[in-house]
Amino acid sequence: MASLLRTVTRSISRPASRIAPIRLQRHYASAATSALAGDNGTPALFPDEPTGPIIRTVIPGPKSKEAIERLSKVFDTRSLNMMANYGQSYGNYIADLDGNVLLDVYAQIASIPVGYNNPSLQLAATSPEMASAIINRPALGNFPQHDWADILETGILSVAPKGLNQVFTGQSGSDANELAYKAAFMYRRQQERGGANVEFTEAEMNSSMTNQSPGAPQLSILSFKKAFHGRLFGSLSTTRSKPIHKLDIPAFDWPQAPFPDLKYPLDEYAAENQAEEQRCLAETELLIKSWHAPPAAVVIEPIQSEGGDNHASPAFFRGLRALTKKHNVLFIVDEVQTGVGATGKFWAHEHWGLDSPPDMVTFSKKAQTAGYYFGNDDLRPNKPYRQFNTWMGDPARAILFRAIIQEIARLDLVQNTAKTGAYLYAGLQRLAEAFPNEIQHLRGKGQGTFIAWDSPRRDEVLRKAKGVGINIGGSGEKAVRLRPMLIFQEKHADLLLEGLEKVFKS
Known part of the structure; x- marks a missing residue:
């Protein structure tokens, strides 16, 4: 050895x-x-x-x-x-x-x-550490390996977006987004109850088993037209890119806001594009205030990728962040495709110049693993097993992401x-x-x-x-x-x- x-x-x-x-x-x-x-x-x-x-x-x-x-x-x-x-x-x-x-x-x-x-x-993939992670794959929620904190701190968390110091790991980009949505809903209801220490009522527990309110609350996630956030059941309700992804699948009645339709070249249409972005922000705010199932979070891609590579200006995203703070709605940035250096920044939202960080940033693809970053302790569920599955990520893939991070830094x-x-x-x-x-x-x-x-x-x-x-x-x-x-x-x-x-x- x-x-x-x-x-x-x-x-x-x-x-x-x-x-x-x-x-x-x-x-x-x-x-x-x-x-x-x-x-x-x-x-x-x-x-x-x-x-x-x-x-x-x-x-x-x-x-x-x-x-x-x-x-x-x-x-x-x-x-x-x-x-x-x-x-x-x-x-x-x-x-x-x-x-x-x-x-x-x-x-x-x-x-x-x-x-x-x-x-x-290849060196990381053939290391004894990797071999152990592959053949002894742990159920991380119940039996995390002794060095899991070290793997996270020297890898995934070493490149965490500014202001976000915790991570919940997952299996894929769709999974990462669904986990973030669950965190947003639990956070919203926890606030409405009065805090993490307030116990669930009997009515909440019983109604949740029949998919009824108040245990299954009438809340939503707001996404944007032409967005793509995944193909799993919850994430699919926020995907708006192509009908083929959504046909025949029951969906949640969640709102979609317009994403700016910019004209090019940008410098020739500056006034028109600014007006378009303001229109989209105004319609977004109206949906946040009036949708019958109030949004617990707004989710957006820095660049709408699968939906056609649609861009918006940093000012638009700063305006969107201001709206989410104004209305106490969480701001989820989906960096599944834009993250890990593709845009000339490690995270694409670094281009925006935000005054405060997003509440959650989801990642996958180039990371070769998946999950969401967050910084607010209250985004942790108030009880165990609420955000849980057998694997809760994969140490082998986290080790690979660490090697990717090191290679990005080296070169x-x-x-x-x-x-x-x-x-x-x-x-x-x-x-x-x-x-x-x-x-x-x-x-x-x-x-x-x-x-x-x-x-x-x-x-x-x-x-x-x-x-x-x-x-x-x-x-x-x-x-x-x-x-x-x-x-x-x-x-x-x-x-x-x-x-x-x-x-x-x-």
Whole structure:
């Protein structure tokens, strides 16, 4: 054990290229860069990855088609994007079974933070600590492992949003939001009773068992049009992005407020956009005051992601925070997709300049784990087992997030994302000028690589992009969304821009 730990410690200090999987190094020997320098002398974050995409067959190729056919007999493949070979994927590049290697700017729907087969994460994954967490997975509420506090403090809580010093861990982004909603409802009712020490009445306990008031109170969560907060039962009632997510599912009668519909370019429509945001704030306040099931919380994404990459200004979010404080409604910021460095800040809401922090911030995706941060002790339920399930998160995934955090700090990846995003946005602006019918309403300036635009032939663009070696995704009805990893550099941006130009010319 001691010798293994010494080996791991020595390996961590080596450059990533030295501990990259040997099989991958051999596989990409002909395509890998030999230089350690990347953009303008900047060190390459993955010097052993391919210098560019490799296209050997149509996508999907014959081997992929065979694998897809086999899988479809036991698993629903109708949403399949491509059949991946993760053993041969590395850094910013995703491989398939036919030898095709694509520059991946979709990154598992924004959930891969520091590259495929990242050597530092491989070290964390093969550590004795990880092995114990995997094979002895604890029921954390009842039997937490002895070092759970240390894992949280050195990982998840080390990057907690300002003002939030506690966490409740969960399984997924949808789960994180539902847990936050439950906390909001319990907090609201606790306030109405007169405090955490006031016992439940017999009427409350009995009526809760028949799903009736007062035990099952008539309260709500306010969300926004085109929002996406998950597909579980409660979170789905706050999701408003596409009918396909909601059809046939009973839903709570909860309010939706309008999200600003901004005009682009922003600097040409400043007055109109300000008026639009004020309209949305006024309608939000009216719903908070008048909805028949009073909102216990307002939930919002810093950038509406799945719903079409819709933006609003920092002033809008500051106004929304002021409304929630004015009306004693909790403010939940859903950072499932925007969090962990994607926007050039570790948390996207850092761009807003809030006077007071959100009440809760939910996270998942790039964190590779999930949960919600909070700071108010009263957001803890007043009794045990009210916010509870068997796992209550996963120490293995928390250990992985800690390794991700360390890798982000080691390589200064949040700053890298801000820098690369500015470079990429400028390149896309030039493409938009050359191809105005292909890139419309370009948005995301100053938001790292969290960039999108509208395309009148979006699905065709996504399909043709694979043919030039780019894996890219969409959102909403017509948006092309970019979700590259935090290790995405200017040389990758150049490859993306070249690939897009080929698609636009086709």
